[in-house]
Amino acid sequence: MMHDAIVVGGSFAGLSAALYIARARRKVCVIDTAAPRNRFASASHGFFGQDGSKPQDMIARARDQLLQYPSVQWQPGAAVAAVAQNDGFDLRLASGETLAARKLVLAFGITDVLPDVPGLSQRWGKSVLHCPYCHGFEFADAALGVLYAAEGLVHQALLIAEWGPTTLFLNGNELPDDATREKLLARGIAIEPAPVLRLEGPHTTLAAVVMADGRSIALQALFIAAPTRLTSDLAEQLGCAIDDGPFGPMVRTRADKLTTVPSVYAAGDIARAPHSVAWAASDGVMAGTALHRALVFPETGQ
Numbered sequence: 001m002m003h004d005a006i007v008v009g010g011s012f013a014g015l016s017a018a019l020y021i022a023r024a025r026r027k028v029c030v031i032d033t034a035a036p037r038n039r040f041a042s043a044s045h046g047f048f049g050q051d052g053s054k055p056q057d058m059i060a061r062a063r064d065q066l067l068q069y070p071s072v073q074w075q076p077g078a079a080v081a082a083v084a085q086n087d088g089f090d091l092r093l094a095s096g097e098t099l100a101a102r103k104l105v106l107a108f109g110i111t112d113v114l115p116d117v118p119g120l121s122q123r124w125g126k127s128v129l130h131c132p133y134c135h136g137f138e139f140a141d142a143a144l145g146v147l148y149a150a151e152g153l154v155h156q157a158l159l160i161a162e163w164g165p166t167t168l169f170l171n172g173n174e175l176p177d178d179a180t181r182e183k184l185l186a187r188g189i190a191i192e193p194a195p196v197l198r199l200e201g202p203h204t205t206l207a208a209v210v211m212a213d214g215r216s217i218a219l220q221a222l223f224i225a226a227p228t229r230l231t232s233d234l235a236e237q238l239g240c241a242i243d244d245g246p247f248g249p250m251v252r253t254r255a256d257k258l259t260t261v262p263s264v265y266a267a268g269d270i271a272r273a274p275h276s277v278a279w280a281a282s283d284g285v286m287a288g289t290a291l292h293r294a295l296v297f298p299e300t301g302q
């Protein structure tokens, strides 16, 4: 069967795109491996009407609502290859099955590449955090840390001091200059130059950062800005232009989320920075409506 659209990724961006395509009564298939980026967090914050909801519950509710529409097909599993054809695209799944569609929405998300510090990965999304707007309020006035990995982390430390007393862990790196040091100290931020050995605390909570020189510094939350990578190489396979974003590669799109390849749209974390559930959903709506209009008005060449 030829679908009007295939959406790769059934999370905040992909489900939003698919909902608008389905409401326009077009045949849409969503392919999904069910591993959204925020699955490590027990609650998602900051999204209209759903502040504090469990991410998987938000997605499950949206998927159930989408599946009420008769023109929707749900395909669990990974899309592994995409090839342009005369009238659209063939998408091969890991199962070996091939699906066809006139247009595509790529919404497969990004993957955080976490620093190799013992005790860090099991606390990701719980007490090791990426974004103060998403999770800072829950640690207000607690002892906070920022793990330095690149120059941008100085900016993050200055920001995070809004939520509580902050220590910048240089982890053996140099500060860029004295002016930066002055700025940090003026904001009341403590600076720890020694390398970090490991994180400690019961289960996924954080109690202390153990330094290589043997000291243990009490801490309740540690912020990091991990580099990211695209979770799938489908955009590269299709020939979409990819730019360097502030955290990692980003698929280049126009404002309506069309990539540099005709009929291929990209939405959510893969095609923007900064990232949030709200922005991903909004981009999905934009991609879904733009894709539908391109089906109705093919002369626009999208």
Ligand SMILES: Cc1cc2nc3c(=O)[nH]c(=O)nc-3n(C[C@H](O)[C@H](O)[C@H](O)COP(=O)(O)OP(=O)(O)OC[C@H]3O[C@@H](n4cnc5c(N)ncnc54)[C@H](O)[C@@H]3O)c2cc1C
Pocket: 008, 009, 010, 011, 012, 013, 014, 031, 032, 033, 034, 035, 036, 037, 038, 039, 040, 041, 043, 044, 045, 046, 047, 077, 078, 079, 080, 107, 108, 109, 110, 112, 124, 125, 130, 134, 135, 231, 232, 267, 268, 269, 270, 275, 276, 277, 278, 280
């Ligand atoms: C720890 C953590 C906590 C966060 N907390 C918040 C928060 O509180 N509030 C907030 O607004 N934002 C939060 N975020 C950011 C939020 O998770 C992202 O902005 C959002 O998930 C992006 O949505 P998306 O649909 O673009 O991608 P994702 O949610 O990552 O979804 C991508 C989907 O594509 C699927 N997929 C990947 N590859 C394939 C493939 N080849 N074939 C088929 N399917 C595929 C995945 O399984 C997944 O279901 C958090 C991020 C992290 C890392």
